[in-house]
Amino acid sequence: MHTQDHWITTPLTEDLLHGALEVERTAHGLLPHRLPAWARAQCDDGQLALAESQPSGVRLVLRTRATAVELETLPTKRVYVGVPQRPDGVYDLLVDGRLAGQGSVAGGNTVTIDMANWGAAESRPGPAGTLRFEGLPGTDKTVEIWLPHNEVTELVALRTDAPVEPVPDRGRRTWLHHGSSISHGSDAASPTTTWPALAASLGGVDLVNLGLGGSALLDPFTARTMRDTPADLLSVKIGINLVNADLMRLRAFTPAVHGFLDTLREGHPTTPLLVISPILCPIHEDTPGPCMPDLDGIADGRIRFRAAGDPKERASGKLTLGVIREELARIVARRAAEDPHLYHLDGRELYGEADAAELPLPDRLHPDAATHRRMGERFAARVFAAGGPFAERESAKSAPDRDATPGREA
Incomplete structure (x- = not known):
C-alpha cells in the first residue's frame, strides 16, 4: 500500500x-x-x-x-x-x-x-x-x-x-472515424471494446473516434472538423441517425452526402476514405422515422425504441435504411470514377440478418457487447487486412484490391 x-x-x-x-x-x-x-x-x-x-x-x-x-x-x-x-x-x-x-x-x-x-x-x-x-x-x-x-x-x-x-509518436497510422451511437460505443462493455476501438487495435492504428451518439447527421461543422484533423485513414458511417431523427428527405440527403465528402476531400484529397452504410436495424429497414421511446418498455423498467413513421411515406422521399444504403452505394460508385481512394462498405457485412437472429438488438436500436466484438473483428478482417481499403502498403504495387472499391463490398 x-x-x-x-x-x-x-x-x-x-x-x-x-x-x-x-x-x-x-x-x-x-x-x-x-x-x-x-x-x-x-x-x-x-x-x-x-x-x-x-x-x-x-x-x-x-x-x-x-x-x-x-x-x-x-x-x-x-x-x-x-x-x-x-x-x-x-x-x-x-x-x-x-x-x-x-x-x-x-x-x-x-x-x-x-x-x-x-x-x-x-x-x-x-x-x-x-x-x-x-x-x-x-x-x-x-x-x-x-x-x-x-x-x-x-x-x-x-x-x-x-x-x-x-509518449512520443509511435509511427502508427491515425484512423479518424465518424458515426452514430453505434460507433460511439452504445452498449459496449468497456472503452477498448467498442467496435471502432477493437478494429483499431486489430489494425494496429491509433483511433480518433468521432462516433457521436444521436449526432451523425451530416453536419457541416463535423465535416470541417474532420477536414482539418490530421489523419491517414478516414471513414464515415452514415444513416441511422438521419432516419431516427427524421431529419431530411432524399432530396436533401444526396447533396448533403456529396457536400460532406467534398469537404473531407478539401483537407484529405488522396487519403483512403471509406463510406459505410447502416448495419441492419429491423425497425427502420423499411419504416421511416422518427424513432421514439417505447413507453410500454419504460413502464416495464427498460428502454426500447420503435419506428413511428409510415412505410407509405417512402414515396414522398422519407428515408429508410434501405433507401439510404441504395443511395450511398450509388453516390460512392459515381464519385469513384474520379476518386480512386474512395471505398464503400455495406454495413450489413458487419451486422446483418443472420446476426440479428443470433444477437438481436436488445433495445431494437443498439448492439450489445458481443455484437460490438463481432463488428470490430469483421471490420478489421474486411478493411485492414491485405486487399482491404485500409491495408498497409509500401508502394502502388501493393495498393488495395480494386474489388474493394466503390460499387463493390470492402
Whole structure:
C-alpha cells in the first residue's frame, strides 16, 4: 500500500491525452472534447453537447516505471427515470497494449433524464472520485488509461509512484472515424471494446473516434472538423441517425452526402476514405422515422425504441435504411470514377440478418457487447487486412484490391 508521501503528482496536460480534438480547462481540471469549440458553437443541441463530451476513444498515454497509478476524476452520470440505474462507466488500463486492469469511479455529477417527458433533463452536482491501479510491473512501459466511452469525465489529478512522461509518436497510422451511437460505443462493455476501438487495435492504428451518439447527421461543422484533423485513414458511417431523427428527405440527403465528402476531400484529397452504410436495424429497414421511446418498455423498467413513421411515406422521399444504403452505394460508385481512394462498405457485412437472429438488438436500436466484438473483428478482417481499403502498403504495387472499391463490398 502506498502512502501519500510516495505519490508524485503530474500536471495534467494535453500532451498526455490521445484521441481528443480539444481540451477545456474547467474549475476542476481538464475536460476532453471530441469537437472543437468553434464547432460546438454552431449547434445548441443538448444531445450533441452530451455526446461530444463523452470521451469515447480518449485515453491518457504515459511512459513510466510506476507500479501504482491514481487518477482522480469528476464523472457525470446519466440516470433515466423509471429505469434501473446504469452501471458506472468503465476505465480500461492497458500496459504495452494489453488489458491489465479495469475500474470505475463512483459519485460525480448526475443528469436525470425523463424519456416519458421528451427527454427532459435535470442536473445535480456531486463529488470527484479516485481510481487506483496497483501491482504494475516496475519496468519501463507504456501505460494507457482509456476513459469511459459513455460518461463525461473531467480529469482532476494524476498521481504515480514514479515519474511519467508523454509518449512520443509511435509511427502508427491515425484512423479518424465518424458515426452514430453505434460507433460511439452504445452498449459496449468497456472503452477498448467498442467496435471502432477493437478494429483499431486489430489494425494496429491509433483511433480518433468521432462516433457521436444521436449526432451523425451530416453536419457541416463535423465535416470541417474532420477536414482539418490530421489523419491517414478516414471513414464515415452514415444513416441511422438521419432516419431516427427524421431529419431530411432524399432530396436533401444526396447533396448533403456529396457536400460532406467534398469537404473531407478539401483537407484529405488522396487519403483512403471509406463510406459505410447502416448495419441492419429491423425497425427502420423499411419504416421511416422518427424513432421514439417505447413507453410500454419504460413502464416495464427498460428502454426500447420503435419506428413511428409510415412505410407509405417512402414515396414522398422519407428515408429508410434501405433507401439510404441504395443511395450511398450509388453516390460512392459515381464519385469513384474520379476518386480512386474512395471505398464503400455495406454495413450489413458487419451486422446483418443472420446476426440479428443470433444477437438481436436488445433495445431494437443498439448492439450489445458481443455484437460490438463481432463488428470490430469483421471490420478489421474486411478493411485492414491485405486487399482491404485500409491495408498497409509500401508502394502502388501493393495498393488495395480494386474489388474493394466503390460499387463493390470492402
